[in-house]
Each structure stands twice: as C-alpha cells, then as structure tokens.
Amino acid sequence: MIKVALIDTAHWHVPLYLDALLKAQVEFVGISDPTGTAGPALAQKLKTKCFASCEELIAQVRPDLAFVFGRHIDMPISANLLLDHDIPFAIEKPCGIRSVDVKQLAKKAAQKQAFVAVPFIFRLSDTMRLIRSGGPVKIDHASFRFIAGPPSRYKQAGNLWMLQREIAGGGPLINVGVHMVDLFRSLSESGIVAVSAFATSHINKLSIEDFIAVTLQSDSGAVGTIECGYTFPSAPGMQRDFSFSIRASDRFLRSVDKGIEVIKDVRAGVEHEFVAADFELEPCYSKFVEHVLDAFKKGRPAIANFQDAAGVLELVEAAYTSAAEGGRTIRLSA
Numbered sequence: 520m521i522k523v524a525l526i527d528t529a530h531w532h533v534p535l536y537l538d539a540l541l542k543a544q545v546e547f548v549g550i551s552d553p554t555g556t557a558g559p560a561l562a563q564k565l566k567t568k569c570f571a572s573c574e575e576l577i578a579q580v581r582p583d584l585a586f587v588f589g590r591h592i593d594m595p596i597s598a599n600l601l602l603d604h605d606i607p608f609a610i611e612k613p614c615g616i617r618s619v620d621v622k623q624l625a626k627k628a629a630q631k632q633a634f635v636a637v638p639f640i641f642r643l644s645d646t647m648r649l650i651r652s653g654g655p656v657k658i659d660h661a662s663f664r665f666i667a668g669p670p671s672r673y674k675q676a677g678n679l680w681m682l683q684r685e686i687a688g689g690g691p692l693i694n695v696g697v698h699m700v701d702l703f704r705s706l707s708e709s710g711i712v713a714v715s716a717f718a719t720s721h722i723n724k725l726s727i728e729d730f731i732a733v734t735l736q737s738d739s740g741a742v743g744t745i746e747c748g749y750t751f752p753s754a755p756g757m758q759r760d761f762s763f764s765i766r767a768s769d770r771f772l773r774s775v776d777k778g779i780e781v782i783k784d785v786r787a788g789v790e791h792e793f794v795a796a797d798f799e800l801e802p803c804y805s806k807f808v809e810h811v812l813d814a815f816k817k818g819r820p821a822i823a824n825f826q827d828a829a830g831v832l833e834l835v836e837a838a839y840t841s842a843a844e845g846g847r848t849i850r851l852s853a
Contacts, residue, residue: 617688621832624829
C-alpha cells in the first residue's frame with residue numbers, strides 16, 4: 520500500500536483529489552496545514568496526523584508519495600524540500616509565481632531523476648483525446664475560452680490569498696488559463712515565439728485581473744487565442760463558460776452542447792460528425808490521481824512535469840508583461 524502525504528491542504532483543489540485517493544486505498548501517513556484551518560478536520564477524517572508545515576511532516580514521517588497544494592508563492596519551498604529528501608510528488612499548478620523558480624526546480628528534478636507530476640489535466644480530458652483521435656494533429660489556429668465564477672468563491676473557500684497578486688502571481692490566467700496555454704503548447708508541438716495580451720481589473724478592482732485575452736504565435740505559424748476570467752455569474756450546476764474551436768489540417772473542431780462537432784473537408788464536400796464529450800474538469804482530477812499512482816508504481820514519467828510548468832509560466836509572465844504595457848508584443852526564443 521502506498522504511503523501518501525498531503526502537503527498544505529488549505530486549498531480548494533484538495534477535495535477533488537480525495538475521492539480517487541480514498542478509492543485507491545492508499546495509507547495516509549500525514550498532512551500539513553500551515554494555516555491551521557482545514558487540516559485538523561481533514562486529518563481526523565483520514566485518521567492521520569496534521570503537521571504545522573511540510574518540513575515538520577517530513578522530519579517525522581517518510582511518505583512514499585506526496586501531493587502538494589498550498590499558496591502559489593509557497594509551492595517552490597515545499598517542492599525543494601521534497602526534492603532534497605528524495606520524496607516523489609505531484610504538485611498543483613502553477614508550481615510557483617515566477618518561471619525562474621520553476622526552471623530551477625525542473626533542473627534539480629532532472630538531475631535527481633525525481634518523479635514529479637503536474638496536473639495539466641486537459642491532457643487527460645475528452646477534449647484532448649478527441650482532438651488527437653485521428654492521429655497526429657497539426658494545429659493551424661485554436662481559440663479557447665474559460666470564464667470561471669467570481670472572486671467571491673475564493674473568499675468562501677477560505678483562500679483569500681488567491682485575490683492577492685503578490686501571493687497568487689495573478690488571477691484567472693495563472694490559475695485556470697495555464698491549462699489552455701499548456702493545451703495550445705501541446706497541440707502546436709512547436710515553440711511559442713510571440714505573446715500579446717490585454718487585461719482588465721475594473722470590475723472587482725483587485726490587484727489581479729478580472730479578465731484577460733491572450734494571443735500566442737508558434738514558430739510553425741499557428742496562432743492561439745485564450746480568454747479567461749473570473750466574471751461568470753456561477754450557480755450550482757452552472758459554474759463556468761467553456762468553449763473552443765480548432766483548425767487542424769482538413770478538420771475544424773468546435774465545442775457544442777455535450778460534445779464536439781467535427782467538420783471535415785472531403786471530396787464530396789463537407790462532412791459533419793458529432794462526438795459526445797464531457798467538458799467537466801472535476802472528473803479529470805480523479806483521472807490525474809489514478810494516473811499518478813499508476814505511473815509511480817510502474818516507474819513511468821507523469822503526463823507533465825516541472826519543465827512543462829516552467830514553459831507555461833514563462834508564457835503567462837510574458838502575457839502579464841504585455842497587458843501591463845498596453846498589449847505590446849513580447850518576442851520569445853522558440
């Protein structure tokens with residue numbers, strides 16, 4: 520049985536992992552919660568001990584595998600501790616608020632040949648599976664929209680730090696937009712050479728953006744546009760606005776109600792196909808946990824690691840710089 524530790528559990532994603540972990544019947548050997556809020560009750564539920572910090576936990580117990588949460592600004596500290604103690608782990612995105620910190624982690628993890636997993640969960644989604652179902656994909660252009668609920672949901676979850684740029688690193692782009700940045704990077708299979716963005720924070724008047732529109736260009740010529748925000752008036756059963764369209768060779772794919780429409784050029788004209796798909800992200804976290812446990816057991820690499828996270832965060836930083844400078848195009852080396 521795998522001995523699992525949960526690090527810095529005062530985080531809204533923790534419940535999304537628990538069902539899969541409980542189903543896998545892992546042994547919980549400890550959790551940490553520096554805030555002292557959610558940790559004690561969770562430790563009681565999991566019949567384990569709650570520690571005041573990651574450092575205190577690993578000084579007293581030796582997990583086989585850790586799942587790391589916590590504030591974005593603190594993630595590199597926890598990651599470095601686990602790497603120093605040769606403890607394999609999965610860590611929530613964005614893994615830090617500066618790409619230079621995540622690049623350092625990527626270099627260290629590579630040198631130690633450490634097992635590290637980052638939940639870029641779109642890689643495990645129906646969306647990715649169906650896009651790639653016809654074989655290798657050459658993206659010509661892609662557009663993604665992900666508008667989540669208002670910032671008040673983070674207050675309700677006890678994560679007020681998510682509304683502070685100096686701790687969270689930003690707003691919806693660094694939180695939810697990273698999934699779409701990673702998706703475009705993965706599908707374009709080439710380096711991103713230019714980034715531009717516009718953002719607004721006039722709605723909630725916070726240090727983080729309310730909404731941001733980002734344009735990415737790859738060295739293959741593919742163009743990706745990403746819109747994300749905290750402006751959807753969410754309610755139970757209706758929590759976000761998610762949509763996408765992708766042009767790939769002779770196929771045009773677009774999200775429709777409960778699935779993906781595939782429109783294809785054929786000799787006879789245009790062919791339409793509807794493929795059912797689940798766009799809910801919550802089940803992808805269970806898939807991620809299952810993937811991590813399986814990859815760990817079999818000694819295989821995870822779907823994404825610090826190198827992927829650093830590449831995504833570099834583009835997020837460029838988008839924020841562009842938005843702060845009125846949409847100036849930021850040039851990058853591929």
